[in-house]
Amino acid sequence: MIPPSYTKAEASGIWVFLEQESGRLEGVALELLGRGRQLANEAETLLSGVLLGSDVEAAAQVALAAGADRVIVAEHPALAVYTTDAYTKVVGEIVVERRPDIFLLGATPNGRDLAGRLAVRLRTGLTADCTGLELEAETGLLLGRVTGFGGGVVAIIKCPEHRPQMATVRPGIFAPPELTAKPWGLIERVPVRLSRHEIRTEVVERALHEGLDLTKAERIVAGGRGTHGDFGPLRELAALIGAEVGATRVAVDEGWIERERQIGQTGYVTRPKLAVVCGVSGAMHFTVGVEAAECVVAINSDEEAPIFEQADYVIVDDLFSVLPSLIKQVRALESG
Amino acid sequence: MNAMRTPHIAVCLKVVPRPEEVKVNLETRTLDRANARQQFNPPDVNALEFALALREKHVGRVSVLSMGPPFFAEYLKLALAVGADTAYLLSDRAFGGADTLPTSYTLARGIAKLGDCDLVVCGEESSDGATAQVPPGIAEWLGMAQVTYGSDLEILPERWRLKARRELKGGHEVITVPLPAVVSVRVGANEPRFIDFARLTGEPLGVTVWSAADLGVDPAMVGLSGSATVVAGVDRAETVERRRELLTGTPEEKARTLVERIAVYLARGTRPDGAAASSPAAHA
Ligand SMILES: Cc1cc2nc3c(=O)[nH]c(=O)nc-3n(C[C@H](O)[C@H](O)[C@H](O)COP(=O)(O)OP(=O)(O)OC[C@H]3O[C@@H](n4cnc5c(N)ncnc54)[C@H](O)[C@@H]3O)c2cc1C
Numbered sequence: 225m226i227p228p229s230y231t232k233a234e235a236s237g238i239w240v241f242l243e244q245e246s247g248r249l250e251g252v253a254l255e256l257l258g259r260g261r262q263l264a265n266e267a268e269t270l271l272s273g274v275l276l277g278s279d280v281e282a283a284a285q286v287a288l289a290a291g292a293d294r295v296i297v298a299e300h301p302a303l304a305v306y307t308t309d310a311y312t313k314v315v316g317e318i319v320v321e322r323r324p325d326i327f328l329l330g331a332t333p334n335g336r337d338l339a340g341r342l343a344v345r346l347r348t349g350l351t352a353d354c355t356g357l358e359l360e361a362e363t364g365l366l367l368g369r370v371t372g373f374g375g376g377v378v379a380i381i382k383c384p385e386h387r388p389q390m391a392t393v394r395p396g397i398f399a400p401p402e403l404t405a406k407p408w409g410l411i412e413r414v415p416v417r418l419s420r421h422e423i424r425t426e427v428v429e430r431a432l433h434e435g436l437d438l439t440k441a442e443r444i445v446a447g448g449r450g451t452h453g454d455f456g457p458l459r460e461l462a463a464l465i466g467a468e469v470g471a472t473r474v475a476v477d478e479g480w481i482e483r484e485r486q487i488g489q490t491g492y493v494t495r496p497k498l499a500v501v502c503g504v505s506g507a508m509h510f511t512v513g514v515e516a517a518e519c520v521v522a523i524n525s526d527e528e529a530p531i532f533e534q535a536d537y538v539i540v541d542d543l544f545s546v547l548p549s550l551i552k553q554v555r556a557l558e559s560g
Numbered sequence: 561m562n563a564m565r566t567p568h569i570a571v572c573l574k575v576v577p578r579p580e581e582v583k584v585n586l587e588t589r590t591l592d593r594a595n596a597r598q599q600f601n602p603p604d605v606n607a608l609e610f611a612l613a614l615r616e617k618h619v620g621r622v623s624v625l626s627m628g629p630p631f632f633a634e635y636l637k638l639a640l641a642v643g644a645d646t647a648y649l650l651s652d653r654a655f656g657g658a659d660t661l662p663t664s665y666t667l668a669r670g671i672a673k674l675g676d677c678d679l680v681v682c683g684e685e686s687s688d689g690a691t692a693q694v695p696p697g698i699a700e701w702l703g704m705a706q707v708t709y710g711s712d713l714e715i716l717p718e719r720w721r722l723k724a725r726r727e728l729k730g731g732h733e734v735i736t737v738p739l740p741a742v743v744s745v746r747v748g749a750n751e752p753r754f755i756d757f758a759r760l761t762g763e764p765l766g767v768t769v770w771s772a773a774d775l776g777v778d779p780a781m782v783g784l785s786g787s788a789t790v791v792a793g794v795d796r797a798e799t800v801e802r803r804r805e806l807l808t809g810t811p812e813e814k815a816r817t818l819v820e821r822i823a824v825y826l827a828r829g830t831r832p833d834g835a836a837a838s839s840p841a842a843h844a
């Protein structure tokens with residue numbers, strides 16, 4: 225066994241890494257506080273958030289309102305923007321000092337970058353990209369559900385001896401909690417020992433698309449290679465019904481649409497009421513991203529397309545002849 | 561200073577079963593992957609392509625490295641045929657059953673044994689493990705800087721740094737890190753070259769195999785005994801039963817039926833966060 229940094233007997237509490245961007249909590253951080261609260265109640269233990277940044281008081285208050293018993297805040301100008309070195313050092317030191325039993329992070333690019341590095345520094349196990357979290361009845365161990373092989377298989381993974389039991393969780397899996405007007409938790413500030421020369425990463429450029437969050441979209445119109453690069457009719461329909469436009473990886477890789485709109489295993493897992501999926505074959509890599517939709521409409525010219533297995537309404541036709549009609553009829557509906 | 565320096569680039573390649581050929585045995589709750597055909601983990605092919613392109617620009621050499629059973633050697637030969645200079649297979653019964661903690665440790669020990677690696681290029685994640693954590697793990701064991709979800713890799717020779725674009729949630733960043741560094745690259749981030757079959761059939765292509773003893777690793781730190789996680793069970797992914805109602809007629813008729821069927825989902829309301837749907841912009 226690779227010796228852990230601390231023992232099971234020394235470990236207690238459930239922790240959530242509170243990823244933030246410009247002082248605003250990521251959606252998945254709130255989702256984890258929601259699920260973490262339920263697990264903490266079940267295990268009769270405390271729920272803590274760990275929040276790093278440069279000016280994050282407001283975010284800490286939100287985390288308390290979301291049900292944390294405690295928010296551990298580490299503020300430093302060098303923590304304003306995520307870098308592997310700074311975040312691993314600061315989070316690693318706090319964990320070793322305070323010894324959580326369970327430590328949950330969002331499976332965002334930065335969450336996974338940090339978790340992978342931290343797990344080795346702490347010499348512990350990490351269950352990656354979970355789509356479900358439970359506690360094992362007899363042992364209280366964390367059980368992480370993990371999809372593999374392009375979405376066809378689920379494995380249940382646990383970490384019996386090493387602490388903390390770490391897991392990253394896919395955004396959009398758990399519902400965000402109700403915020404309470406009367407939070408009971410406390411903010412605990414910790415000193416940050418960090419000098420600039422410990423941070424090897426130099427950030428040259430950063431570009432974020434504010435306001436786009438496919439995981440929160442109520443309606444989605446998604447396109448794939450079958451659009452042949454023309455998302456025009458999809459955009460028109462989307463604008464009409466208040467939907468976000470999403471895409472397959474192929475469409476993104478072709479440069480037809482921004483990467484922030486990619487749905488699927490390496491994109492976003494969405495849970496809209498309605499997903500209209502056009503010119504998409506239905507690879508498991510994609511369908512895991514629309515599985516939680518209440519209603520799926522598939523338009524594909526190939527009657528054998530696997531996407532039809534995953535659709536409530538099946539339209540075997542050219543998307544370029546169906547969408548204009550659809551747009552016309554929705555318009556008529558709205559004005560009528 | 562580094563004008564004469566040429567990079568030694570290691571590429572971590574994993575061989576994985578084709579996802580569609582892996583079956584779940586629901587009785588034993590185990591995976592049947594024995595009959596599945598194998599392939600290179602898709603993003604690892606992009607990793608190899610980046611390494612070869614960097615070598616074209618900066619000279620240097622490319623070593624490919626894999627941890628796995630003996631049959632992986634055939635795939636490493638393919639990597640040599642594509643243009644890698646040397647290939648190493650870390651193979652030992654003791655390495656079996658490893659989760660990411662001992663996997664990253666074993667690969668890190670292999671890279672350390674190569675001696676002088678400036679850059680380690682990995683895929684973003686493996687299709688069977690899908691953890692994306694082996695690359696940061698390797699970086700941590702070796703104390704190297706790291707870049708995950710990378711693309712557009714460049715070596716800045718005067719500063720001896722790696723520059724890369726990195727995907728973020730809802731955006732991207734461009735960062736540089738000092739060499740030596742570990743980078744994981746996105747699937748599809750470049751256009752991999754074809755296998756040069758002349759190289760495959762011409763000169764004898766050798767794959768060096770290193771065992772646990774060759775690496776000098778403690779058997780308790782590798783494979784199953786070095787793993788921190790345990791698979792408690794496997795399951796077929798739950799699939800939602802969909803209605804699968806076929807709409808027929810002309811495109812107009814199909815559209816009309818559809819509008820009737822989905823009318824309840826079209827009712828306009830504000831989204832929970834009150835924000836308007838953002839307008840999509842074409843990707844430059
Ligand atoms: C590690 C890994 C991760 C991946 N992650 C993702 C991911 O997150 N998301 C993702 O989407 N993919 C992902 N993929 C890729 C995935 O496996 C598929 O290749 C991809 O989803 C296919 O995209 P597509 O359906 O647009 O294209 P295709 O499979 O080419 O399908 C195009 C479809 O359009 C139909 N069509 C063509 N013309 C028309 C027309 N005029 N009208 C109607 N229909 C038409 C065709 O019949 C066909 O079914 C990943 C792959 C790997 C290896």
Ligand SMILES: Nc1ncnc2c1ncn2[C@@H]1O[C@H](COP(=O)(O)O)[C@@H](O)[C@H]1O
Pocket residue numbers: 572573574601603604607625626627628660663667681682683684685686687689690691692693694695
């Ligand atoms: N057994 C292995 N041999 C070689 N490289 C590996 C191995 N496992 C993982 N990797 C590398 O690490 C990347 C991420 O894998 P993973 O962390 O398993 O998702 C892969 O794309 C490979 O580049």
